[in-house]
Amino acid sequence: xxxxxxxxxxxxxxxxxxxxxxxxxxxxxxxxxxxxxxxxxxxxxxxxxxxxxxxxxxxxxxxxxxxxxxxxxxxxxxxxxxxxxxxxxxxxxxxxxxxxxxxxxxxxxxxxxxxxxxxxxxxxxxxxxxxxxxxxxxxxxxxxxxxxxxxxxxxxxxxxxxxxxxxxxxxxxxxxxxxxxxxxxxxxxxxxxxxxxxxxxxxxxxxxxxxxxxxxxxxxxxxxxxxxxxxxxxxxxxxxxxxxxxxxxxxx
Numbered sequence: 001x002x003x004x005x006x007x008x009x010x011x012x013x014x015x016x017x018x019x020x021x022x023x024x025x026x027x028x029x030x031x032x033x034x035x036x037x038x039x040x041x042x043x044x045x046x047x048x049x050x051x052x053x054x055x056x057x058x059x060x061x062x063x064x065x066x067x068x069x070x071x072x073x074x075x076x077x078x079x080x081x082x083x084x085x086x087x088x089x090x091x092x093x094x095x096x097x098x099x100x101x102x103x104x105x106x107x108x109x110x111x112x113x114x115x116x117x118x119x120x121x122x123x124x125x126x127x128x129x130x131x132x133x134x135x136x137x138x139x140x141x142x143x144x145x146x147x148x149x150x151x152x153x154x155x156x157x158x159x160x161x162x163x164x165x166x167x168x169x170x171x172x173x174x175x176x177x178x179x180x181x182x183x184x185x186x187x188x189x190x191x192x193x194x195x196x197x198x199x200x201x202x203x204x205x206x207x208x209x210x211x212x213x214x215x216x217x218x219x220x221x222x223x224x225x226x227x228x229x230x231x232x233x234x235x236x237x238x239x240x241x242x243x244x245x246x247x248x249x250x251x252x
Contacts, residue, residue, distance in 0.1 A: 014205075014209055015073055015074040016074045017205050018070045018073065018074070018151055018155060019067070019070040019071050019073075019074040021070070021155055021158075021198065021201070021202065022063075022066045022067040022069075022070040022071075022155075022158070023067060024198065025063060025066065025158045025159070025161075025162060025198065026063040026064070026066070026067050028162050028165055028166065028195075028198075029059075029060065029063045029161070029162070029165045030060075030063075030165075031165070031169075032162075032164070032165020032166050032167075032168045032169060033056075033165050033168055035168060035169070035172045035173075036168045036171075036172060037056060049105075051098075051101065051102070051105065052102065054098065055098040055099075055101075055102050058091065058094045058095055058098055059095055059098070059161070061091060062088075062091050062092070062095055062161075063158075065087060065088055065091055066088075066154070066158055068084075069081055069084070069088065069154075072084075073151070085144075088137075089137075089141065092133070092134065092137040092157075095130070095133065096130055096133070096134045099126060099127075099129070099130030099133075100127065100130060102126070103123055103126040103127055103130075103247075104247055104248060104250055106119065106123075106126075107119040107120055107123050107244065107247070107248040108248060110181070110182055111248065113181070115181060115182055116248075117241075118181075118182040118184075119182050119248075120241055120244035120245060120248060121182075121184070121185060121235045121236060121240075121241070121244070122182050122183065122184070122185055122235070123244045123247070123248075124185060124231045124234065124235040124240060124244070125185055125188050125231065125235075126164070127247075128227050128228075128231050129160060129161065129163065129164060132157075132160040132223070132224060132227060133157050133160050133161055136153050136154070136156045136157035136160065136220060137153070137154070137157045139153045139220075140153035140154045140157065148214065149214075149216055152202070152214055152216035152217060152220070153216055153220065155202060156199070156216065156217070156220045156221065156224065159195060159196075159198045159199055159202075159224070160195075160224055162191075162194075162195035162198060163188060163191040163192045163194075163195045163228075164191075166190075166191035166194045166195055167187075167188060167190075167191040170187070170190055170191055171183070185231060185232050185235045185236075186232050188228070189228070189229075189232070192225075192228045196221075196225065199217065199221050199224070202217060203217045203221070
């Protein structure tokens with residue numbers, strides 16, 4: 001009887017853990033973009049083409065959707081959670097499209113400002129972020145009927161987006177005077193380390209609840225960190241510069 005009660009309590013704690021992680025990711029996203037987007041928007045000083053606002057709307061909608069979905073599972077509304085799954089697929093598809101589009105438009109803008117080479121080099125950062133996000137969402141769909149895999153892939157998809165908002169605080173408060181407008185790719189390492197704390201938290205929860213980290217975190221998390229590190233040397237290769245140049249030309 002006691003074992004049954006403890007088991008039920010552990011399952012409930014696991015459900016609420018993912019809801020709490022979703023709230024943490026939403027807070028990171030909102031606070032991260034506060035100094036460069038939300039605060040200027042509130043003051044009426046942010047100026048950008050409508051596509052940038054659409055990009056922000058779609059991405060922040062994903063954070064709200066993720067919180068909602070994890071809350072549905074935590075509150076036992078699994079059927080409803082599944083019924084609104086198509087919304088998540090649509091949002092993830094739109095995010096992938098806008099992520100690539102904004103990367104291309106940013107390179108075009110920086111090229112016109114005379115810093116095209118640096119922009120093409122740094123382009124690898126947002127493109128690898130959105131590629132990993134899309135890959136983890138696809139894997140979550142593949143493992144839709146295996147809840148233990150599905151929910152971890154979804155959390156990983158959220159975590160790989162976190163370096164972007166964290167980087168805004170690095171650039172706003174830690175960048176030295178006279179720092180280049182487009183930073184080197186290595187600068188993205190700090191935000192990745194901070195975002196990785198969320199991955200470590202998930203792995204520690206697994207360790208406590210099931211005795212070891214799940215394979216999704218070991219392999220998926222390993223892939224995430226490997227890509228984050230490998231993109232530093234890859235970004236300076238002639239092959240990447242050629243790819244980035246072709247992509248940048250798509251903006252006209």
